[in-house]
Amino acid sequence: MALEKSSMRKTAIKDCPDCGSTNLFRNMEKGEVICRECGLVIEDKLIDFSQEWRDFDEDGEKRGSRGAGAPSSYTQFDRGLGTEVGQAVDVYRLGSSKERDKFQRLRKWQSRISTAIERNLKIALAELKRISSFLKLPKSVEEEAARIYTLAVQKGLVRGRSMESVVAGALYAACRRHEVPRTLDEMAESSGIEKKEIGRTYRFVARELGISVLPSNPADYIARFASALELSSESQTKAVKILEQARDIELTSGRGPTGIAAAALYVASLTLGEKRTQREVADVAGVTEVTIRNRYKELIKRLKLEKIVEKKQKKLAAKKKK
DNA sequence: AAGACGAAAGTGGTTGA
DNA sequence: TCAACAACTTTCGTCTT
Numbered sequence: 554m555a556l557e558k559s560s561m562r563k564t565a566i567k568d569c570p571d572c573g574s575t576n577l578f579r580n581m582e583k584g585e586v587i588c589r590e591c592g593l594v595i596e597d598k599l600i601d602f603s604q605e606w607r608d609f610d611e612d613g614e615k616r617g618s619r620g621a622g623a624p625s626s627y628t629q630f631d632r633g634l635g636t637e638v639g640q641a642v643d644v645y646r647l648g649s650s651k652e653r654d655k656f657q658r659l660r661k662w663q664s665r666i667s668t669a670i671e672r673n674l675k676i677a678l679a680e681l682k683r684i685s686s687f688l689k690l691p692k693s694v695e696e697e698a699a700r701i702y703t704l705a706v707q708k709g710l711v712r713g714r715s716m717e718s719v720v721a722g723a724l725y726a727a728c729r730r731h732e733v734p735r736t737l738d739e740m741a742e743s744s745g746i747e748k749k750e751i752g753r754t755y756r757f758v759a760r761e762l763g764i765s766v767l768p769s770n771p772a773d774y775i776a777r778f779a780s781a782l783e784l785s786s787e788s789q790t791k792a793v794k795i796l797e798q799a800r801d802i803e804l805t806s807g808r809g810p811t812g813i814a815a816a817a818l819y820v821a822s823l824t825l826g827e828k829r830t831q832r833e834v835a836d837v838a839g840v841t842e843v844t845i846r847n848r849y850k851e852l853i854k855r856l857k858l859e860k861i862v863e864k865k866q867k868k869l870a871a872k873k874k875k
Numbered sequence: 876a877a878g879a880c881g882a883a884a885g886t887g888g889t890t891g892a
Numbered sequence: 893t894c895a896a897c898a899a900c901t902t903t904c905g906t907c908t909t
Contacts, residue, residue: 749887749888752887752888756888807898807899808899808900809899809900812899812900830877830878830879831878831879831880832877832878832879840900840901841900841901841902842878842879842880843880843881843900843901843902844899844900844901846879846880846881847881847899847900850880870909
Protein backbone atom coordinates (compact mmCIF):
# COMPACT_ATOMS: atom_id res chain seq x y z
CA MET A 554 0.00 0.00 0.00
CA ALA A 555 2.60 2.44 1.10
CA LEU A 556 4.95 1.26 -1.61
CA GLU A 557 2.30 1.69 -4.25
CA LYS A 558 1.82 5.21 -3.14
CA SER A 559 5.50 5.95 -3.18
CA SER A 560 5.97 4.85 -6.76
CA MET A 561 2.92 6.80 -7.77
CA ARG A 562 4.26 9.92 -6.19
CA LYS A 563 7.66 9.66 -7.69
CA THR A 564 6.42 9.34 -11.20
CA ALA A 565 4.06 12.19 -10.58
CA ILE A 566 6.83 14.74 -10.16
CA LYS A 567 7.25 16.53 -13.45
CA ASP A 568 8.18 20.03 -12.51
CA CYS A 569 9.56 21.96 -9.59
CA PRO A 570 6.84 23.13 -7.23
CA ASP A 571 8.95 26.13 -6.36
CA CYS A 572 10.08 27.60 -9.66
CA GLY A 573 8.10 25.50 -12.11
CA SER A 574 11.13 24.34 -14.04
CA THR A 575 11.08 20.95 -15.68
CA ASN A 576 14.83 20.74 -15.56
CA LEU A 577 15.09 18.12 -12.87
CA PHE A 578 17.92 15.95 -11.71
CA ARG A 579 16.87 12.48 -10.65
CA ASN A 580 19.07 10.45 -8.41
CA MET A 581 17.32 7.14 -8.31
CA GLU A 582 19.84 5.56 -6.02
CA LYS A 583 19.16 8.00 -3.26
CA GLY A 584 15.58 8.54 -4.27
CA GLU A 585 16.12 12.23 -4.73
CA VAL A 586 14.78 14.63 -7.26
CA ILE A 587 16.51 17.96 -7.40
CA CYS A 588 15.58 21.02 -9.40
CA ARG A 589 18.52 22.28 -11.44
CA GLU A 590 17.07 25.75 -11.61
CA CYS A 591 16.52 26.64 -8.01
CA GLY A 592 18.13 23.79 -6.16
CA LEU A 593 15.01 22.67 -4.39
CA VAL A 594 15.06 19.08 -3.30
CA ILE A 595 11.69 17.79 -4.32
CA GLU A 596 12.24 14.27 -3.05
CA ASP A 597 8.94 13.18 -1.75
CA LYS A 598 9.21 13.68 1.94
CA LEU A 599 5.59 12.86 2.48
CA ILE A 600 6.20 9.21 1.86
CA ASP A 601 9.12 8.99 4.19
CA PHE A 602 7.40 10.63 7.05
CA SER A 603 4.01 9.15 6.65
CA GLN A 604 5.59 5.73 6.73
CA GLU A 605 7.39 6.59 9.88
CA TRP A 606 4.22 7.72 11.34
CA ARG A 607 2.25 4.70 10.34
CA ASP A 608 4.82 2.35 11.72
CA PHE A 609 4.75 4.35 14.85
CA ASP A 610 1.14 3.81 15.69
CA GLU A 611 0.25 0.66 13.86
CA ASP A 612 2.84 -1.88 14.82
CA GLY A 613 6.45 -2.00 15.72
CA GLU A 614 7.11 -5.26 13.94
CA LYS A 615 7.13 -3.89 10.45
CA ARG A 616 9.52 -1.24 11.47
CA GLY A 617 11.93 -3.75 12.99
CA SER A 618 12.04 -5.90 9.91
CA ARG A 619 12.69 -3.02 7.62
CA GLY A 620 15.18 -1.48 9.94
CA ALA A 621 17.20 -4.68 9.93
CA GLY A 622 18.11 -4.36 6.29
CA ALA A 623 19.27 -0.79 6.32
CA PRO A 624 18.44 2.18 8.50
CA SER A 625 16.92 3.85 5.50
CA SER A 626 14.44 5.92 7.42
CA TYR A 627 17.17 7.52 9.45
CA THR A 628 19.25 8.54 6.50
CA GLN A 629 16.16 9.97 4.97
CA PHE A 630 15.74 12.18 7.93
CA ASP A 631 19.28 13.38 7.48
CA ARG A 632 18.75 14.03 3.87
CA GLY A 633 15.64 15.95 4.55
CA LEU A 634 17.49 18.14 6.97
CA GLY A 635 20.30 18.61 4.54
CA THR A 636 18.06 20.75 2.45
CA GLU A 637 17.71 23.14 5.30
CA VAL A 638 21.21 23.68 6.55
CA GLY A 639 23.54 22.48 3.86
CA GLN A 640 21.62 23.52 0.78
CA ALA A 641 22.11 20.21 -0.96
CA VAL A 642 22.49 21.85 -4.32
CA ASP A 643 25.82 23.29 -3.26
CA VAL A 644 27.34 19.86 -3.63
CA TYR A 645 26.28 19.72 -7.21
CA ARG A 646 26.96 23.28 -8.09
CA LEU A 647 29.95 24.37 -6.10
CA GLY A 648 32.02 21.26 -6.24
CA SER A 649 35.13 22.68 -4.54
CA SER A 650 36.59 20.62 -1.75
CA LYS A 651 36.12 23.47 0.66
CA GLU A 652 32.45 23.59 0.03
CA ARG A 653 32.19 19.86 0.28
CA ASP A 654 33.97 19.82 3.61
CA LYS A 655 31.68 22.42 4.96
CA PHE A 656 28.70 20.50 3.78
CA GLN A 657 29.93 17.29 5.33
CA ARG A 658 30.56 18.99 8.64
CA LEU A 659 27.11 20.38 8.77
CA ARG A 660 25.72 17.04 7.82
CA LYS A 661 27.51 15.30 10.60
CA TRP A 662 26.27 17.81 13.09
CA GLN A 663 22.77 17.34 11.88
CA SER A 664 22.85 13.62 12.34
CA ARG A 665 23.38 14.26 16.01
CA ILE A 666 20.24 16.32 16.39
CA SER A 667 18.19 14.33 13.95
CA THR A 668 16.97 11.85 16.50
CA ALA A 669 15.53 14.65 18.57
CA ILE A 670 13.73 16.00 15.54
CA GLU A 671 12.55 12.58 14.61
CA ARG A 672 11.07 12.14 18.02
CA ASN A 673 9.40 15.51 17.83
CA LEU A 674 7.96 14.63 14.47
CA LYS A 675 6.49 11.40 15.70
CA ILE A 676 4.76 13.07 18.60
CA ALA A 677 3.53 15.83 16.37
CA LEU A 678 2.16 13.48 13.76
CA ALA A 679 0.43 11.41 16.39
CA GLU A 680 -1.20 14.58 17.65
CA LEU A 681 -2.10 15.51 14.12
CA LYS A 682 -3.79 12.21 13.63
CA ARG A 683 -5.71 12.58 16.83
CA ILE A 684 -7.12 15.96 15.86
CA SER A 685 -7.80 14.78 12.37
CA SER A 686 -9.90 11.86 13.50
CA PHE A 687 -11.63 14.05 16.03
CA LEU A 688 -12.71 16.36 13.24
CA LYS A 689 -13.46 13.41 10.96
CA LEU A 690 -11.17 14.72 8.28
CA PRO A 691 -10.50 12.69 5.16
CA LYS A 692 -7.23 10.85 4.81
CA SER A 693 -6.02 13.07 2.04
CA VAL A 694 -6.26 16.12 4.24
CA GLU A 695 -4.45 14.35 7.02
CA GLU A 696 -1.61 13.53 4.69
CA GLU A 697 -1.44 17.01 3.29
CA ALA A 698 -1.25 18.36 6.80
CA ALA A 699 1.51 15.91 7.66
CA ARG A 700 3.42 17.07 4.62
CA ILE A 701 3.02 20.69 5.55
CA TYR A 702 4.11 20.04 9.08
CA THR A 703 7.25 18.16 8.11
CA LEU A 704 8.15 20.92 5.71
CA ALA A 705 7.65 23.43 8.48
CA VAL A 706 9.94 21.44 10.75
CA GLN A 707 12.60 21.26 8.08
CA LYS A 708 12.50 24.98 7.63
CA GLY A 709 12.78 25.49 11.34
CA LEU A 710 9.46 27.24 11.56
CA VAL A 711 8.49 25.52 14.76
CA ARG A 712 11.11 27.34 16.72
CA GLY A 713 9.46 29.80 19.05
CA ARG A 714 6.08 28.25 18.56
CA SER A 715 4.45 25.35 20.24
CA MET A 716 4.43 22.13 18.34
CA GLU A 717 0.68 21.81 18.79
CA SER A 718 -0.06 25.15 17.30
CA VAL A 719 1.95 24.37 14.20
CA VAL A 720 0.15 21.05 13.88
CA ALA A 721 -3.17 22.84 14.13
CA GLY A 722 -2.04 25.43 11.61
CA ALA A 723 -0.94 22.76 9.18
CA LEU A 724 -4.26 21.01 9.49
CA TYR A 725 -6.14 24.21 8.99
CA ALA A 726 -4.18 24.97 5.85
CA ALA A 727 -4.68 21.44 4.55
CA CYS A 728 -8.43 21.67 5.09
CA ARG A 729 -8.59 24.90 3.17
CA ARG A 730 -6.60 23.52 0.30
CA HIS A 731 -8.84 20.51 0.02
CA GLU A 732 -11.96 22.60 0.11
CA VAL A 733 -13.27 21.03 3.27
CA PRO A 734 -12.70 24.00 5.51
CA ARG A 735 -13.10 23.82 9.22
CA THR A 736 -13.49 27.00 11.17
CA LEU A 737 -10.76 28.22 13.42
CA ASP A 738 -13.13 27.64 16.30
CA GLU A 739 -13.41 23.97 15.52
CA MET A 740 -9.67 23.71 15.25
CA ALA A 741 -9.23 25.47 18.53
CA GLU A 742 -11.70 23.22 20.23
CA SER A 743 -10.15 20.00 19.06
CA SER A 744 -6.55 21.00 19.49
CA GLY A 745 -6.78 22.99 22.68
CA ILE A 746 -4.88 25.84 21.09
CA GLU A 747 -6.19 29.35 21.10
CA LYS A 748 -7.92 30.45 17.96
CA LYS A 749 -5.75 33.45 17.33
CA GLU A 750 -2.62 31.42 17.91
CA ILE A 751 -3.68 28.93 15.26
CA GLY A 752 -4.47 31.73 12.89
CA ARG A 753 -1.13 33.33 13.50
CA THR A 754 0.92 30.19 12.95
CA TYR A 755 -1.23 29.21 10.02
CA ARG A 756 -0.54 32.49 8.26
CA PHE A 757 3.11 32.36 9.14
CA VAL A 758 3.61 28.80 7.95
CA ALA A 759 1.63 29.38 4.78
CA ARG A 760 3.70 32.43 3.94
CA GLU A 761 7.06 30.85 4.74
CA LEU A 762 6.33 27.71 2.79
CA GLY A 763 4.84 29.63 -0.09
CA ILE A 764 1.61 27.70 0.15
CA SER A 765 -1.06 29.51 -1.72
CA VAL A 766 -4.43 29.09 -0.15
CA LEU A 767 -7.43 30.39 -1.95
CA PRO A 768 -9.90 32.39 0.05
CA SER A 769 -12.32 29.78 1.25
CA ASN A 770 -15.60 29.45 -0.50
CA PRO A 771 -18.66 29.94 1.70
CA ALA A 772 -20.41 27.15 -0.16
CA ASP A 773 -17.92 24.70 1.28
CA TYR A 774 -19.44 25.25 4.68
CA ILE A 775 -23.05 24.81 3.67
CA ALA A 776 -23.26 21.04 3.76
CA ARG A 777 -21.78 20.77 7.20
CA PHE A 778 -23.82 23.58 8.72
CA ALA A 779 -27.00 22.33 7.11
CA SER A 780 -26.63 18.87 8.51
CA ALA A 781 -25.83 20.26 11.93
CA LEU A 782 -29.09 22.17 11.73
CA GLU A 783 -30.94 19.18 10.33
CA LEU A 784 -32.06 21.11 7.32
CA SER A 785 -33.44 19.45 4.22
CA SER A 786 -31.37 19.09 1.09
CA GLU A 787 -33.69 21.57 -0.61
CA SER A 788 -32.62 24.22 1.84
CA GLN A 789 -29.05 23.31 1.18
CA THR A 790 -29.46 23.69 -2.54
CA LYS A 791 -31.30 26.92 -2.05
CA ALA A 792 -28.55 28.26 0.18
CA VAL A 793 -25.92 27.40 -2.38
CA LYS A 794 -27.94 29.16 -5.04
CA ILE A 795 -28.19 32.24 -2.90
CA LEU A 796 -24.47 32.13 -2.39
CA GLU A 797 -23.86 31.98 -6.12
CA GLN A 798 -25.99 35.03 -6.71
CA ALA A 799 -24.34 36.83 -3.86
CA ARG A 800 -20.94 36.11 -5.30
CA ASP A 801 -21.97 37.39 -8.69
CA ILE A 802 -22.72 40.81 -7.30
CA GLU A 803 -19.57 40.79 -5.21
CA LEU A 804 -21.33 40.59 -1.93
CA THR A 805 -19.04 37.90 -0.68
CA SER A 806 -15.63 39.39 -1.06
CA GLY A 807 -14.00 40.81 1.97
CA ARG A 808 -16.47 39.22 4.31
CA GLY A 809 -16.06 36.27 6.55
CA PRO A 810 -17.12 33.18 4.63
CA THR A 811 -18.81 31.59 7.62
CA GLY A 812 -21.02 34.60 8.19
CA ILE A 813 -22.17 34.61 4.60
CA ALA A 814 -22.77 30.90 4.57
CA ALA A 815 -24.76 31.18 7.76
CA ALA A 816 -26.88 34.03 6.44
CA ALA A 817 -27.57 32.16 3.22
CA LEU A 818 -28.70 29.16 5.19
CA TYR A 819 -30.88 31.30 7.37
CA VAL A 820 -32.60 32.85 4.38
CA ALA A 821 -32.94 29.50 2.68
CA SER A 822 -34.49 27.87 5.71
CA LEU A 823 -36.88 30.79 6.04
CA THR A 824 -38.11 30.78 2.48
CA LEU A 825 -38.59 27.04 2.45
CA GLY A 826 -40.58 27.01 5.63
CA GLU A 827 -38.11 25.22 7.87
CA LYS A 828 -37.13 28.22 9.79
CA ARG A 829 -34.27 28.14 12.22
CA THR A 830 -33.63 30.96 14.63
CA GLN A 831 -30.72 33.27 14.09
CA ARG A 832 -29.32 31.97 17.33
CA GLU A 833 -29.31 28.36 16.12
CA VAL A 834 -27.66 29.19 12.84
CA ALA A 835 -25.19 31.47 14.52
CA ASP A 836 -24.14 28.75 16.93
CA VAL A 837 -23.32 26.11 14.36
CA ALA A 838 -21.57 28.61 12.13
CA GLY A 839 -19.54 30.07 14.96
CA VAL A 840 -20.60 33.66 14.34
CA THR A 841 -22.90 35.97 16.22
CA GLU A 842 -26.49 36.76 15.50
CA VAL A 843 -25.47 40.29 14.67
CA THR A 844 -23.28 39.10 11.84
CA ILE A 845 -26.05 36.91 10.51
CA ARG A 846 -28.39 39.87 10.63
CA ASN A 847 -26.00 42.12 8.79
CA ARG A 848 -25.29 39.58 6.08
CA TYR A 849 -28.88 38.58 5.76
CA LYS A 850 -30.06 42.16 5.47
CA GLU A 851 -27.61 42.70 2.66
CA LEU A 852 -28.62 39.49 0.98
CA ILE A 853 -32.33 40.14 0.83
CA LYS A 854 -31.85 43.73 -0.16
CA ARG A 855 -29.45 43.09 -3.00
CA LEU A 856 -31.08 39.93 -4.24
CA LYS A 857 -34.55 41.47 -4.15
CA LEU A 858 -35.76 38.75 -1.89
CA GLU A 859 -37.39 41.12 0.53
CA LYS A 860 -40.91 40.46 -0.60
CA ILE A 861 -40.52 36.74 -0.58
CA VAL A 862 -39.07 36.81 2.88
CA GLU A 863 -41.78 39.09 4.15
CA LYS A 864 -44.48 36.87 2.75
CA LYS A 865 -42.96 33.84 4.35
CA GLN A 866 -42.71 35.52 7.66
CA LYS A 867 -46.37 36.44 7.55
CA LYS A 868 -47.30 32.95 6.57
CA LEU A 869 -45.36 31.59 9.48
CA ALA A 870 -47.07 34.01 11.83
CA ALA A 871 -50.47 32.98 10.55
CA LYS A 872 -49.65 29.35 11.00
CA LYS A 873 -48.62 29.91 14.55
CA LYS A 874 -51.94 31.46 15.39
CA LYS A 875 -53.69 28.31 14.36
C1' DA B 876 -40.60 34.96 27.59
C1' DA B 877 -38.25 34.45 23.28
C1' DG B 878 -36.76 36.08 19.04
C1' DA B 879 -35.45 39.77 16.02
C1' DC B 880 -33.40 44.13 15.43
C1' DG B 881 -29.91 47.71 15.53
C1' DA B 882 -26.79 51.17 17.96
C1' DA B 883 -22.47 51.78 20.24
C1' DA B 884 -18.15 50.51 21.83
C1' DG B 885 -14.37 47.20 21.72
C1' DT B 886 -11.11 43.64 19.50
C1' DG B 887 -7.75 41.81 16.30
C1' DG B 888 -5.95 41.86 11.75
C1' DT B 889 -4.65 44.21 7.38
C1' DT B 890 -2.74 47.91 4.83
C1' DG B 891 -0.26 51.79 3.42
C1' DA B 892 2.70 55.68 4.65
C1' DT C 893 6.57 50.84 12.96
C1' DC C 894 2.38 53.18 13.51
C1' DA C 895 -2.17 54.87 12.48
C1' DA C 896 -6.33 54.38 9.80
C1' DC C 897 -9.63 51.12 8.48
C1' DA C 898 -12.97 47.26 7.70
C1' DA C 899 -15.03 43.19 9.55
C1' DC C 900 -16.66 41.10 13.40
C1' DT C 901 -18.00 40.66 18.37
C1' DT C 902 -20.05 42.01 22.74
C1' DT C 903 -23.36 44.25 25.09
C1' DC C 904 -27.52 46.34 25.69
C1' DG C 905 -32.09 48.49 24.98
C1' DT C 906 -36.31 48.20 22.22
C1' DC C 907 -39.91 46.12 19.63
C1' DT C 908 -42.84 42.23 18.12
C1' DT C 909 -45.07 37.90 18.59
